[in-house]
Amino acid sequence: MVQVQERSAPRRGSGTGRRTAWGLAAAAVLCQVPYPLVSGPGRDVLTVVGVVVFCLASVAAAAxxxxxxxxxxxxxxxxxxxxxxxxxxxxxxxxxxxxxxxGSLGPSVAGVPVVVPLAWVMMAWPALEAARVLAGSRERGGTPAARVRTALVGGWALASWDVFLDPQMVDAGHWIWSDPRPALPGVEGVPLTNFAGWVAVSVVMVAAVDLASGHPVRRSAGNGAPGGPAVLLYLWAYASSMTACLVFFGRPQVALAGGVLMGLVAVPLAVRVAGAAGGRG
Structure with a gap:
């Protein structure tokens, strides 16, 4: 009888964890939907709230x-x-x-708004899970070659998101570049050094998170979907960022550049997710 209870407890906890992760993922999406429709201080508040909720969703997915x-x-x-x-x-x-x-993003530590490292947290996990799906490292532990592929794909997945992020934040006045030239084609206002730095930092960061997180306690991260809520959050970040730049922010060239660069991960990832869904159907 005790053995039956011990076996059933993880299933109850697992179900709660799935509901929490998916619920927070849905809340993250809902927080970001009105972002292009507001302006001024209201948008600043929504920026911080959106990052915090998205961060919680990524943490829940990691757990x-x-x-x-x-x-x-x-x-x-x-x-x-x-x-x-x-x-x-x-x-x-x-x-x-x-x-x-x-100073528009709230309290700072060491000259950095607290919300900024939370933004690294919020997207590092979706980028890692997207890379695990595409690089074939979802199995327990993964091979060394798969970990290298995961670091490279995940680093690009994370860095390419900034092609969308940085122009929005510069336009909103949250940070200022001393010399924004030369820039990526179509991404005026943000220096090319920023993207190069993001690629280097992101590859190391994704590799370190992948290694430090250890063996997964379950292969599927939620409801049988490849990568679970984290992967769907990554796809949401891609689609919503491209739509916002194209439709609401008047930055079609950023939409194109980000659509191509982040799409190198997001498009095959969407195909993989859709294929898995079709296979289950």
């Missing part, structure tokens, strides 16, 4: 996949690591280029 070790790895590497690299960046200009925050 669903790896237990407590997932969130710990995510905060230690992406959270603290993101804070350190941003603090170094605003003081030295390395590795992104010379920039400074304007």
């Amino acid at each position: 669903l996949r790896h237990g407590v070790r997932g969130p710990l790895a995510l905060f230690a590497v992406a959270g603290l690591g993101g804070l350190v690299v941003e603090a170094v960046g605003v003081r030295t200009g390395f590795p992104f280029g010379a920039y400074h925050y304007t």
